Amino acid sequence: MPLQSEFILETCELTKAFKGFVAVSSVNLKVKRGSIHALIGPNGAGKTTTFNLLTKFLAPTSGTITFNGADITSEKPAEIARRGIVRSFQISATFPHLTVLENVRIGLQRELGTSFHFWKSEKSLEQLNGRAMELLESVDLASFAKTVTVELPYGRKRALEIATTLALDPELMLLDEPTQGMGHEDVGRVVDLIRKVSANRTILMVEHNLGVVADLSDTITVLARGAVLAEGPYSEVSKNPLVLEAYVGSEQQ
Amino acid sequence: MLTRTQWGFIALIVAGVLAPHLGVYPTFLMKCWCLALFACAFNLLLGYTGLLSFGHAAFIGAAGYIAGYSIKAWGLSPELGILAGTAFAGVLGYLFGSLAIRRAGIYFAMITLALAQMLYFVWLQMKFTGGEDGLQGVPRGKLFGVIDLADTLNLYYFVFAIFIVGFLLIYRTIHSPFGQVLKSIRENEPRAISLGYDVDKYKLLAFVLSAALAGLAGATKTVVFQLASLTDAHWHTSGEVVLMTLLGGLGTVFGPVVGAFVVVGLQNQLADKVGSWVQVIMGAIFVVCVLAFRRGIVGEWMTLFSRKR
Numbered sequence: 001m002p003l004q005s006e007f008i009l010e011t012c013e014l015t016k017a018f019k020g021f022v023a024v025s026s027v028n029l030k031v032k033r034g035s036i037h038a039l040i041g042p043n044g045a046g047k048t049t050t051f052n053l054l055t056k057f058l059a060p061t062s063g064t065i066t067f068n069g070a071d072i073t074s075e076k077p078a079e080i081a082r083r084g085i086v087r088s089f090q091i092s093a094t095f096p097h098l099t100v101l102e103n104v105r106i107g108l109q110r111e112l113g114t115s116f117h118f119w120k121s122e123k124s125l126e127q128l129n130g131r132a133m134e135l136l137e138s139v140d141l142a143s144f145a146k147t148v149t150v151e152l153p154y155g156r157k158r159a160l161e162i163a164t165t166l167a168l169d170p171e172l173m174l175l176d177e178p179t180q181g182m183g184h185e186d187v188g189r190v191v192d193l194i195r196k197v198s199a200n201r202t203i204l205m206v207e208h209n210l211g212v213v214a215d216l217s218d219t220i221t222v223l224a225r226g227a228v229l230a231e232g233p234y235s236e237v238s239k240n241p242l243v244l245e246a247y248v249g250s251e252q253q
Numbered sequence: 254m255l256t257r258t259q260w261g262f263i264a265l266i267v268a269g270v271l272a273p274h275l276g277v278y279p280t281f282l283m284k285c286w287c288l289a290l291f292a293c294a295f296n297l298l299l300g301y302t303g304l305l306s307f308g309h310a311a312f313i314g315a316a317g318y319i320a321g322y323s324i325k326a327w328g329l330s331p332e333l334g335i336l337a338g339t340a341f342a343g344v345l346g347y348l349f350g351s352l353a354i355r356r357a358g359i360y361f362a363m364i365t366l367a368l369a370q371m372l373y374f375v376w377l378q379m380k381f382t383g384g385e386d387g388l389q390g391v392p393r394g395k396l397f398g399v400i401d402l403a404d405t406l407n408l409y410y411f412v413f414a415i416f417i418v419g420f421l422l423i424y425r426t427i428h429s430p431f432g433q434v435l436k437s438i439r440e441n442e443p444r445a446i447s448l449g450y451d452v453d454k455y456k457l458l459a460f461v462l463s464a465a466l467a468g469l470a471g472a473t474k475t476v477v478f479q480l481a482s483l484t485d486a487h488w489h490t491s492g493e494v495v496l497m498t499l500l501g502g503l504g505t506v507f508g509p510v511v512g513a514f515v516v517v518g519l520q521n522q523l524a525d526k527v528g529s530w531v532q533v534i535m536g537a538i539f540v541v542c543v544l545a546f547r548r549g550i551v552g553e554w555m556t557l558f559s560r561k562r
């Protein structure tokens with residue numbers, strides 16, 4: 001294990017241009033180990049693009065991304081997942097026609113090393129059921145274990161998504177708008193859940209709901225027009241005149 | 254207590270063993286079993302991995318030629334000839350799959366179609382295939398050097414056994430750790446990637462398995478009809494397997510078997526009554542199936558059954 005630096009994830013001059021339009025421009029981001037870090041900004045600020053660059057679903061035009069001191073700029077999404085960076089998606093990402101238990105097991109089964117074994121019975125996966133049930137219990141879904149996922153209410157699907165992500169025990173969790181499209185009660189449930197799972201790991205999230213951001217995050221990075229506008233704790237950032245202008249300005253449009 | 258699938262499997266075995274004694278024409282049955290295996294192999298890819306290949310004729314056709322040629326020209330025994338055809342289809346599946354899975358959706362389908370058409374013209378030009386006439390007069394030979402396959406009943410049970418082995422292998426694949434990953438790719442590919450799965454490798458293995466099993470069907474069919482022809486390699490065959498699978502029930506274990514029997518049965522019954530109108534009737538059935546019962550025969554029946562309970 002190399003000497004652990006203070007920052008788990010760093011980007012250096014990260015830039016993404018789409019046919020002349022620069023969506024993300026020279027972003028230098030440092031995510032502190034063990035913190036909850038939020039990425040906010042008005043619509044079109046480049047949050048989701050940055051997020052997709054970090055999770056390798058998009059390739060950057062220039063710049064580097066470093067995770068735990070290793071350059072991961074040119075790695076594939078599945079590779080960084082195996083390094084311990086696991087993402088969630090804006091719209092709940094489950095496997096709808098598998099049961100809730102099977103969903104979590106997909107997250108767990110890769111470690112068995114039998115995922116290419118087409119001649120083996122799926123009963124061999126039952127040894128994972130205990131661990132899967134623990135994970136489901138941690139998100140209050142144990143009683144739904146045998147339900148086909150498509151039948152779960154939306155908030156529950158998000159909880160299942162988090163349980164599946166936790167199955168990989170990621171060092172860094174990337175959450176893409178975890179409370180998007182949720183009713184008030186569900187938001188509270190997910191906020192509690194994020195706080196609970198943030199123990200012993202780092203969380204970087206993109207979030208629109210400023211209440212959630214204020215409540216959860218240690219550090220906030222504000223993006224506007226693809227560049228970093230401000231960074232710091234909520235109390236500082238929320239008073240920054242540039243940030244206020246960016247938000248008010250965008251609301252007037 | 255047996256599950257519904259186990260009951261279905263018992264019914265399938267009993268029907269398969271008894272059918273030739275109940276007055277059903279064995280050659281017709283053998284054709285059905287071969288195409289049922291072909292459709293099941295196709296279903297592994299479309300129904301359980303979510304990949305629509307429009308070039309599966311390449312595998313059933315190629316395996317037919319290789320099995321036919323190796324038995325006729327090199328004097329291989331039928332079981333070795335069938336193995337050779339199956340292996341060739343598997344290698345071909347690896348080559349086609351490596352190229353095609355780089356793209357998704359309609360592009361994937363088009364690449365498989367283009368590759369299959371290329372191969373069709375290769376067979377048309379090559380000497381050993383007999384071109385338009387086909388590779389004729391493939392001897393049936395003796396299974397393991399003992400059992401004479403010229404006897405129709407012997408041949409029938411040999412073909413039925415091959416179908417059962419292929420069917421069980423597909424069933425096991427669907428219900429294996431690998432099958433779980435395939436289903437997760439079908440359901441939500443970006444999510445499977447984000448959980449650390451190199452989805453392309455899984456898709457490729459599924460493609461190779463499907464191609465090899467389609468080849469097994471093609472090679473067996475050649476032994477039955479003592480003929481390997483361009484018909485099997487033609488894109489028509491690729492379309493027909495889509496029809497069989499959708500009609501019977503996409504993503505169901507027994508659906509493709511039912512679909513294959515219905516399609517082959519109708520073609521058999523109608524061929525001498527309505528002539529080339531068969532194609533029109535098949536087209537009409539396809540439209541009705543897509544509009545009225547999308548889950549296919551087995552799929553709709555299962556939905557009905559679970560609603561009643």
